[in-house]
Amino acid sequence: xxxxxxxxxxxxxxxxxxxxxxxxxxxxxxxxxxxxxxxxxxxxxxxxxxxxxxxxxxxxxxxxxxxxxxxxxxxxxxxxxxxxxxxxxxxxxxxxxxxxxxxxxxxxxxxxxxxxxxxxxxxxxxxxxxxxxxxxxxxxxxxxxxxxxxxxxxxxxxxxxxxxxxxxxxxxxxxxxxxxxxxxxxxxxxxxxxxxxxxxxxxxxxxxxxxxxxxxxxxxxxxxxxxxxxxxxxxxxxxxxxxxxxxxxxxxxxxxxxxxxxxxxxxxxxxxxxxxxxxxxxxxxxxxxxxxxxxxxxxxxxxxxxxxxxxxxxxxxxxxxxxxxxxxxxxxxxxxxxxxxxxxxxxxxxxxxxxxxxxxxxxxxxxxxxxxxxxxxxxxxxxxxxxxxxxxxxxxxxxxxxxx
Amino acid sequence: xxxxxxxxxxxxxxxxxxxxxxxxxxxxxxxxxxxxxxxxxxxxxxxxxxxxxxxxxxxxxxxxxx
Ligand code: HEM
Ligand code: SF4
Numbered sequence: 001x002x003x004x005x006x007x008x009x010x011x012x013x014x015x016x017x018x019x020x021x022x023x024x025x026x027x028x029x030x031x032x033x034x035x036x037x038x039x040x041x042x043x044x045x046x047x048x049x050x051x052x053x054x055x056x057x058x059x060x061x062x063x064x065x066x067x068x069x070x071x072x073x074x075x076x077x078x079x080x081x082x083x084x085x086x087x088x089x090x091x092x093x094x095x096x097x098x099x100x101x102x103x104x105x106x107x108x109x110x111x112x113x114x115x116x117x118x119x120x121x122x123x124x125x126x127x128x129x130x131x132x133x134x135x136x137x138x139x140x141x142x143x144x145x146x147x148x149x150x151x152x153x154x155x156x157x158x159x160x161x162x163x164x165x166x167x168x169x170x171x172x173x174x175x176x177x178x179x180x181x182x183x184x185x186x187x188x189x190x191x192x193x194x195x196x197x198x199x200x201x202x203x204x205x206x207x208x209x210x211x212x213x214x215x216x217x218x219x220x221x222x223x224x225x226x227x228x229x230x231x232x233x234x235x236x237x238x239x240x241x242x243x244x245x246x247x248x249x250x251x252x253x254x255x256x257x258x259x260x261x262x263x264x265x266x267x268x269x270x271x272x273x274x275x276x277x278x279x280x281x282x283x284x285x286x287x288x289x290x291x292x293x294x295x296x297x298x299x300x301x302x303x304x305x306x307x308x309x310x311x312x313x314x315x316x317x318x319x320x321x322x323x324x325x326x327x328x329x330x331x332x333x334x335x336x337x338x339x340x341x342x343x344x345x346x347x348x349x350x351x352x353x354x355x356x357x358x359x360x361x362x363x364x365x366x367x368x369x370x371x372x373x374x375x376x377x378x379x380x381x382x383x384x385x386x387x388x389x390x391x392x393x394x395x396x397x398x399x400x401x402x403x404x
Numbered sequence: 405x406x407x408x409x410x411x412x413x414x415x416x417x418x419x420x421x422x423x424x425x426x427x428x429x430x431x432x433x434x435x436x437x438x439x440x441x442x443x444x445x446x447x448x449x450x451x452x453x454x455x456x457x458x459x460x461x462x463x464x465x466x467x468x469x470x
Contacts, residue, residue: 344418
């Protein structure tokens with residue numbers, strides 16, 4: 001009999017244990033395997049890059065309509081048909097296109113200076129003190145950028161950030177009454193908030209992103225439920241991106257390569273990609289089989305839950321040479337941090353720009369960084385990152401700043 | 405005469421099917437859910453250019469010559 005595998009759905013494995021050791025073993029010995037979740041329900045676990053990619057591309061066989069996160073395992077997702085992430089083609093395609101236009105590579109170029117302002121504001125206190133908690137300083141950025149693009153009042157950003165953090169990692173940002181209550185509060189809080197915001201905007205056009213959201217209703221008719229559900233997706237989807245630059249910076253500092261990279265602007269684009277691979281900030285997605293199917297040589301029955309582990313796919317030794325080395329010049333870099341197939345991350349172009357701006361701003365203002373303490377991992381099977389990353393900064397003198 | 409060369413980098417394509425929808429008839433997904441231009445791709449340049457702009461991974465290239 002095989003020894004019992006650590007439970008990959010247990011949030012505490014990510015804070016106190018080593019999920020990568022589990023994935024490494026599964027990739028080599030049991031790439032597609034049945035795993036238990038909390039000893040009650042189970043799911044098919046998919047760990048290799050090729051199999052993960054296939055599951056995400058083939059929406060007809062691996063549907064999103066029954067939910068995409070482990071926390072709905074054993075329940076059906078109530079937002080199906082309204083929320084982009086849990087609607088499959090063909091309806092998905094029509095819903096997605098207005099948002100896709102606003103968030104395309106080209107359209108998001110117009111946001112770069114706004115992003116830069118927000119990033120500077122987030123880093124300013126740390127630069128003044130010569131030290132900061134990098135993770136905490138950046139935790140408000142997703143809502144600041146998206147909030148600006150949707151047109152949410154600035155006074156609401158801290159509250160929305162708090163709810164988004166609770167929603168993505170309820171075992172980490174836990175209310176006194178526990179993670180289940182935390183998640184429910186966060187969902188209700190966000191839905192109620194976006195309901196009020198949507199209500200307040202009917203009849204007025206608002207920002208490009210708000211009009212795109214209003215266009216997503218059924219057959220082009222604005223549907224408040226759809227807007228609310230997708231605002232929720234945007235805010236929760238976006239909440240993970242600061243972990244990419246933060247995890248990458250930790251690794252650059254540890255390996256003594258921060259200064260070298262700061263002086264190599266030509267590596268910024270591959271650095272962004274390697275940060276995404278390295279961090280894999282969104283760690284898992286759930287699908288359900290719609291028919292009997294063979295995956296990686298293993299027969300799966302119809303109606304079975306299937307979990308793809310992006311954190312594992314992005315360390316697959318058959319795709320990435322030296323997967324355990326953070327290589328800012330890695331090319332090609334076919335990471336799956338943004339998923340694959342029809343549901344691939346809609347915010348990818350924006351996320352890439354935001355991550356790049358964080359590096360640009362730090363490299364321009366900070367000559368060197370040291371870690372004040374070993375950062376711990378967030379207790380979550382979904383979001384991979386760190387809650388606190390205390391660092392000391394050697395800030396460039398204004399003259400030195402001009403030189404870079 | 406202007407000729408237009410339309411290509412899809414299959415390594416970059418993530419199979420979002422955006423091109424298949426915004427430029428109907430000009431792209432199809434192959435058996436691995438990767439996009440490729442069809443023989444009619446040259447006849448709807450507006451659609452193809454939209455697909456080029458909206459492709460999430462910039463996998464589509466449209467090169468004009470002549
Ligand atoms: C580094 C940051 C990010 C990562 C790692 C990430 C990751 C992902 C992944 C893996 C998916 C696929 C989900 C699935 O297949 O079920 C996804 C979908 C999505 N993401 Fe992101 N995301 C990031 C940033 C963002 C941002 C900034 C936004 C908003 C502007 C966003 C909005 C969305 C939406 C709306 C979807 C659903 C798309 C659909 O179902 O068609 N994400 N994201
Ligand atoms: S839009 Fe781009 S990524 Fe999507 S299917 Fe077409 S070529 Fe592939």
